[in-house]
Amino acid sequence: MVLLSMTKVVAAAVEIYLESGQQDEQPEEPALVEPAPGKPISHSQLVDVSRFLKAHPEKVAAKTEGDQHVPVHLSELLRGCSIYQPPPPPKPEPSSEYKALMARLRAEEEARQYERMIHPPVSETFRQRFPMASDPISSHSNDEDDEITYADINRQLTMIINVLVSVVACAVALWMVARYWSTPRRLALSFSGSIVVVIAEVTIYAGYLQRLTEAKVTEKKKSEVKEIAESWIIEPRKGVRKLDLPVEKWHTNEITEGLRQRSLRND
Numbered sequence: 001m002v003l004l005s006m007t008k009v010v011a012a013a014v015e016i017y018l019e020s021g022q023q024d025e026q027p028e029e030p031a032l033v034e035p036a037p038g039k040p041i042s043h044s045q046l047v048d049v050s051r052f053l054k055a056h057p058e059k060v061a062a063k064t065e066g067d068q069h070v071p072v073h074l075s076e077l078l079r080g081c082s083i084y085q086p087p088p089p090p091k092p093e094p095s096s097e098y099k100a101l102m103a104r105l106r107a108e109e110e111a112r113q114y115e116r117m118i119h120p121p122v123s124e125t126f127r128q129r130f131p132m133a134s135d136p137i138s139s140h141s142n143d144e145d146d147e148i149t150y151a152d153i154n155r156q157l158t159m160i161i162n163v164l165v166s167v168v169a170c171a172v173a174l175w176m177v178a179r180y181w182s183t184p185r186r187l188a189l190s191f192s193g194s195i196v197v198v199i200a201e202v203t204i205y206a207g208y209l210q211r212l213t214e215a216k217v218t219e220k221k222k223s224e225v226k227e228i229a230e231s232w233i234i235e236p237r238k239g240v241r242k243l244d245l246p247v248e249k250w251h252t253n254e255i256t257e258g259l260r261q262r263s264l265r266n267d
Contacts, residue, residue, distance in 0.1 A: 001028060003040045003084035010046065010077055011035040012070050016059055017049045040084040050074040163201045167194045 006014070014035040030040040053060050053072035060070050071077055094102075171190040178186045 002043045003030065004043060004046065004078075004081040005084045006035055006037050006039050006041050007080045008037050009071060009079075010041065010049075010081065011037055011039075013049050013053060013072075013077060014041070016070065017052050020052065020056065020059060040086075046077055047074060050077055159201075159205050163198060166197050166201060170194055170197045 004010075014032055018032060018035070029042045029045060032041065032045065035041075050072060053070070057072065060072060171194045174190045174193040175186055178189050181189070
């Protein structure tokens with residue numbers, strides 16, 4: 001059984017149908033009492049209403065007022081109707097146990113909020129909250145190591161590209177040189193030459209890395225010595241009392257005017 005939602009026109013037609021006392025309710029069909037837009041009506045009931053209106057046009061004419069026209073054909077009554085969707089059932093009333101549980105949880109949450117308000121928690125530091133996090137101060141000290149790592153990666157990528165280019169160029173050159181040989185011999189020559197180039201490139205690069213490591217170790221072993229090549233001392237003018245000089249100047253025997261150059265060396 002298909003249920004449809006009443007429109008305004010269908011509700012007016014059903015009123016005419018009910019006023020004539022033609023309602024024949026079926027237990028499986030919805031009741032047509034107090035028809036209104038949006039209420040359900042079955043397709044068979046709508047067919048009966050259409051047949052009744054066709055058989056009694058005078059009742060339709062008596063009910064028609066002004067511009068309000070009540071159609072009698074089924075196609076016109078079905079215009080604008082949609083499938084009836086019953087409203088969702090009301091939510092069940094929560095049980096007394098549920099209400100008691102929610103009241104207890106609300107009371108506990110209010111008590112916790114009040115406790116936090118009168119006794120605020122001690123603020124944590126970043127180190128206490130995240131003990132496994134890296135120290136931002138130490139992260140700055142690792143910038144130099146990161147730059148060295150990036151430089152090593154770029155150097156290694158460049159070396160790989162150079163080796164590949166050298167191997168391909170050597171293989172193609174040997175293949176072209178031995179063009180009068182048989183194909184197996186040309187392949188063997190190209191493959192052997194490529195292996196020799198790879199070994200040579202790797203050996204040269206390994207020696208370069210070894211020399212670079214030794215240079216870094218030697219540079220770290222050197223102790224840095226700072227020395228003052230020369231300095232300029234600004235001395236007061238004549239006539240200034242010795243007591244007016246800073247304490248570190250009391251040991252001077254003479255006060256000269258202008259600038260005096262002094263060479264210092266601190267090994």
